[in-house]
Amino acid sequence: MTESGSSAATAADERPGAIDAVPVRHLGRWVAVAFIALGIAMLVQFMLTNKAFNWSFVWKAMIQTPVINGLIGGTLLGTAGSMVIGVVLGVIVAVMRLSDNPVLAWTAWAYTWFFRAIPRLVLLTIMGALGVLYPAGMRIAIPFDRQIQDLLGMHGTWTFATLDANQVFTGILGGIIGLGLSEAAYMAEIARAGILSVDPGQNEAAAALGMSDGLAMRRIVLPQAMRVIVPPTGNETIAMVKDTSLLIGIPVSNELFFQLSSIGSRTYQTFPVLVAAVIWYLLICSVLMVIQSRLERYFGRGFGTRAPGPRDQAFLAKMLSFRGGGGGGGM
Amino acid sequence: MSTALVQAINVTKNFHGNEVLKGIDLDVEQREVVCLLGPSGSGKTTFLRCINQLETINGGRIWVDGELTGYEDRNGRLHRRTNKDIARQRRQIGMVFQRFNLFPHKTALENVVEAPVHVGGRSKAEANKRGLELLDRVGLSDRCDHYPAQLSGGQQQRVAIARALAMDPKLMLFDEPTSALDPELVGEVLTVMRELAQQGMTMIVVTHEMGFARDVADRVVFMDAGVVVEQGAPTDVIDNPQHERTKTFLSRIREETEEHAAALQARLDAEQI
Ligand SMILES: Nc1ncnc2c1ncn2[C@@H]1O[C@H](COP(=O)(O)OP(=O)(O)O)[C@@H](O)[C@H]1O
Ligand SMILES: [Mg+2]
Numbered sequence: 061m062t063e064s065g066s067s068a069a070t071a072a073d074e075r076p077g078a079i080d081a082v083p084v085r086h087l088g089r090w091v092a093v094a095f096i097a098l099g100i101a102m103l104v105q106f107m108l109t110n111k112a113f114n115w116s117f118v119w120k121a122m123i124q125t126p127v128i129n130g131l132i133g134g135t136l137l138g139t140a141g142s143m144v145i146g147v148v149l150g151v152i153v154a155v156m157r158l159s160d161n162p163v164l165a166w167t168a169w170a171y172t173w174f175f176r177a178i179p180r181l182v183l184l185t186i187m188g189a190l191g192v193l194y195p196a197g198m199r200i201a202i203p204f205d206r207q208i209q210d211l212l213g214m215h216g217t218w219t220f221a222t223l224d225a226n227q228v229f230t231g232i233l234g235g236i237i238g239l240g241l242s243e244a245a246y247m248a249e250i251a252r253a254g255i256l257s258v259d260p261g262q263n264e265a266a267a268a269l270g271m272s273d274g275l276a277m278r279r280i281v282l283p284q285a286m287r288v289i290v291p292p293t294g295n296e297t298i299a300m301v302k303d304t305s306l307l308i309g310i311p312v313s314n315e316l317f318f319q320l321s322s323i324g325s326r327t328y329q330t331f332p333v334l335v336a337a338v339i340w341y342l343l344i345c346s347v348l349m350v351i352q353s354r355l356e357r358y359f360g361r362g363f364g365t366r367a368p369g370p371r372d373q374a375f376l377a378k379m380l381s382f383r384g385g386g387g388g389g390g391m
Numbered sequence: 392m393s394t395a396l397v398q399a400i401n402v403t404k405n406f407h408g409n410e411v412l413k414g415i416d417l418d419v420e421q422r423e424v425v426c427l428l429g430p431s432g433s434g435k436t437t438f439l440r441c442i443n444q445l446e447t448i449n450g451g452r453i454w455v456d457g458e459l460t461g462y463e464d465r466n467g468r469l470h471r472r473t474n475k476d477i478a479r480q481r482r483q484i485g486m487v488f489q490r491f492n493l494f495p496h497k498t499a500l501e502n503v504v505e506a507p508v509h510v511g512g513r514s515k516a517e518a519n520k521r522g523l524e525l526l527d528r529v530g531l532s533d534r535c536d537h538y539p540a541q542l543s544g545g546q547q548q549r550v551a552i553a554r555a556l557a558m559d560p561k562l563m564l565f566d567e568p569t570s571a572l573d574p575e576l577v578g579e580v581l582t583v584m585r586e587l588a589q590q591g592m593t594m595i596v597v598t599h600e601m602g603f604a605r606d607v608a609d610r611v612v613f614m615d616a617g618v619v620v621e622q623g624a625p626t627d628v629i630d631n632p633q634h635e636r637t638k639t640f641l642s643r644i645r646e647e648t649e650e651h652a653a654a655l656q657a658r659l660d661a662e663q664i
Binding site: 271279280359 | 443445474475478479481482484485486488490492493494495496497498505506509510538539540554555558
């Protein structure tokens with residue numbers, strides 16, 4: 061116990077140097093590692109030897125043409141389209157909600173109230189059924205044109221276009237609109253939290269420079285709010301990938317999970333197609349997580365001590381041209 | 392018409408019935424430097440914010456460069472100006488905040504060129520050239536690619552001054568520009584402000600820096616509890632105050648300044664060892 065300790069007398073002559081100490085032993089940690097390793101080994105062995113997995117069928121099912129088409133034209137397109145609508149509309153709703161104008165604020169509140177209350181499967185089923193409201197097609201026209209014409213005894217057509225409601229509301233377009241409207245209600249809350257997280261002094265500094273409210277929101281407040289908005293938006297996007305499997309409510313069948321299930325029921329290989337679906341969803345979410353972490357880094361620039369490198373700038377240029385193009389005026 | 396750049400007459404402002412400004416009269420001439428002194432809560436910040444309309448006044452009138460702020464007088468009837476018009480009026484006034492309020496997601500240069508490009512409609516190249524000149528003027532040309540978080544408080548405040556100057560304001564408002572700074576960083580900001588005053592900028596400066604007020608100000612205005620108590624040449628007001636409230640305030644500031652100086656000296660001495 062005493063042989064290695066140096067006495068106070070020698071410490072006075074010789075100043076202590078580099079530390080070379082025996083580390084604490086984490087016995088519990090090693091036990092945990094052993095248990096987890098054992099569990100993983102058992103799982104792998106089970107998955108490789110259990111015939112129900114039928115791995116060769118899994119790989120084949122994953123790359124069937126209808127599955128790939130469903131993945132791209134349903135799952136990925138549906139996610140991208142509905143998230144674009146959700147983010148853009150959500151930010152608009154959030155800005156309205158924070159507006160001084162009580163009518164705008166109330167409208168935004170009512171929007172969120174309505175779309176948060178409706179389950180997505182129900183909403184999509186309603187979207188698919190909207191066609192019954194427009195048996196003669198949807199007219200794009202001057203509002204109340206017929207009533208005005210009746211009242212003033214005028215004639216002629218004030219209709220600009222007539223759309224087939226079944227075409228608009230069924231199919232992937234209806235799905236994107238439905239999921240986008242629903243998503244906007246959630247994004248509005250996320251964007252509102254983000255906007256409120258920005259120091260009010262930022263808005264004042266912008267105003268003092270002569271910026272309009274809109275310009276200050278766009279150039280100063282929102283980019284800073286993005287730091288708070290991006291992480292939960294990543295979660296929303298990943299949740300949306302999974303919710304595209306609800307497109308069947310419309311019904312849209314060109315979608316990853318439906319296509320895999322139908323292969324399963326045709327071939328009686330129900331379990332392998334489920335494994336194939338899980339693998340696809342895992343792959344998509346992994347890619348999304350990488351994109352999310354890059355976005356977080358970009359919008360976190362200037363916060364914390366790390367200086368943003370050229371990689372962030374290049375990434376920005378690729379992902380979104382958030383900084384606007386050239387000079388140009390505008391108020 | 393008077394030639395004053397700023398003319399405030401009987402300005403009142405209340406927050407939820409609490410009257411913070413109780414009839415302020417103040418004229419500031421072209422190229423004049425006015426220091427506003429007064430205890431905390433006397434309404435100095437509020438008055439500055441009223442001048443560039445970050446607050447709307449409840450009574451009185453403020454003219455800047457001969458133009459009534461916030462309202463338009465049409466045949467004796469006041470009409471509220473549009474937000475766009477108010478933004479235009481603010482453009483001729485630069486403001487420097489106590490807490491800098493730089494845009495943290497933009498570099499020093501980007502902070503400076505933001506308004507000229509997106510409000511003033513200048514080309515990016517032109518604005519960048521001018522922005523570099525301004526950063527050079529405040530001694531920070533080597534820091535133009537730094538984000539605010541990578542700058543010291545004094546450097547941030549100097550960037551904030553450059554940012555305000557970028558819109559070529561006729562008037563600069565400073566709200567305690569050095570009171571959020573470590574004592575050893577105060578000097579570099581005051582130096583920039585001193586140069587600005589020498590170049591003929593019209594300035595209203597809220598400050599507790601008596602040395603600056605004495606050297607640079609053409610006039611010192613002492614405010615307390617929402618009114619102007621006394622004003623005059625710096626030497627008169629600071630060295631020979633007439634009102635009891637001014638005397639009390641000045642002696643307290645003097646004590647604080649001496650304490651600060653002693654603390655700073657002690658710190659500098661400790662660093663030398
Ligand atoms: N936005 C506000 N709402 C309510 N009261 C305020 C607001 N701004 C300032 N005040 C009050 O007005 C008074 C004057 O404040 P201020 O102008 O900041 O004084 P000073 O800058 O001289 O310290 C203080 O009592 C303060 O509490
Ligand atoms: Mg103040």
